[in-house]
Amino acid sequence: MACGPELRRNRRPLVRLKRGEHDVEFPERALRNCRRRTDQFAEHLQRRWAEGRRNAAALFEELKEQGYNGSYYSVRRQLAQWRSAAERNAPLAKTKSAAPILFERPSARRVSWLLLKDDPDLETHEREFRDRLINHSAPLREAAELAQKFRGIVRHRNAEAFDGWLAKATAPAAIKELRSFAEGLKKDEPAVRAALQLEWSNGQVEGQVTRLKLIKRQMFGRANFDLLKKRVLIEH
Numbered sequence: 001m002a003c004g005p006e007l008r009r010n011r012r013p014l015v016r017l018k019r020g021e022h023d024v025e026f027p028e029r030a031l032r033n034c035r036r037r038t039d040q041f042a043e044h045l046q047r048r049w050a051e052g053r054r055n056a057a058a059l060f061e062e063l064k065e066q067g068y069n070g071s072y073y074s075v076r077r078q079l080a081q082w083r084s085a086a087e088r089n090a091p092l093a094k095t096k097s098a099a100p101i102l103f104e105r106p107s108a109r110r111v112s113w114l115l116l117k118d119d120p121d122l123e124t125h126e127r128e129f130r131d132r133l134i135n136h137s138a139p140l141r142e143a144a145e146l147a148q149k150f151r152g153i154v155r156h157r158n159a160e161a162f163d164g165w166l167a168k169a170t171a172p173a174a175i176k177e178l179r180s181f182a183e184g185l186k187k188d189e190p191a192v193r194a195a196l197q198l199e200w201s202n203g204q205v206e207g208q209v210t211r212l213k214l215i216k217r218q219m220f221g222r223a224n225f226d227l228l229k230k231r232v233l234i235e236h
Contacts, residue, residue, distance in 0.1 A: 037070030038063075038078050045075075049082055115144040116151060143175040159196040 038045065041063050048059055056076040060068075063075065106114070106129075114122065114130045122130065134141040146169055153161050168174065169182035185192050195201065215231055 036074060036078070037068065038074050041066065041068055045078065049079070054079065054083070115140075116147055139175050143178050146174070146178055153196065157196050159193060162193065162196060 044063070044066065045059060048062070053059060056072065056079050059079070060072045060075045063070075111133070114126055115134070119127060134144055146165065149161070149165055150169075152158065153165060166182055166186060169178055170186065171179075174182070212232060216228060219228055219231070
């Protein structure tokens with residue numbers, strides 16, 4: 001019979017079935033009753049999976065403490081089956097807004113800018129990161145508040161508020177780095193007060209000096225002082 005090879009069965013029971021011998025049952029292919037070593041810990045794994053614990057290595061260590069003597073890969077395969085089933089049952093439509101925002105750990109300089117910026121200038125994830133950071137450390141929160149107050153004093157030229165800020169920043173309980181900064185301002189206090197009270201500054205002078213140094217470096221070893229003088233005067 002041609003159906004024997006197709007069904008992968010012995011041709012004798014198929015012939016008897018074709019003849020109408022009803023006492024012959026078709027030899028169904030039975031599944032192998034093979035138990036995995038993770039079966040006896042299935043209840044624990046399912047409970048931990050429902051609790052949100054999806055790390056195979058961590059669950060493998062938990063099972064070892066309970067007497068599990070199987071391999072790590074058996075646990076990983078079991079979790080992979082459940083993960084695949086969960087993904088199949090999950091909704092297919094996923095919007096871009098549902099994707100989590102990945103925020104890499106910023107550098108110390110980046111954190112300092114986050115602490116100084118106003119709320120409207122921060123992205124949502126930056127604001128959340130800053131809030132978690134200052135809520136975790138009381139000294140850092142105090143330092144951030146003092147730094148923002150000093151920025152406001154300089155920006156709005158509020159010389160009257162400088163005395164109170166200086167007293168808080170130089171207090172023994174103030175953070176070390178901020179206290180050192182305040183002590184440096186205190187040594188040059190007349191100049192700081194003049195900057196807060198007067199409209200004039202040496203910003204234009206410093207800018208011209210920086211420009212002159214840039215032109216000089218560009219021409220180093222290529223021309224004499226006469227050409228340097230012409231470039232400075234013409235570009236000015």
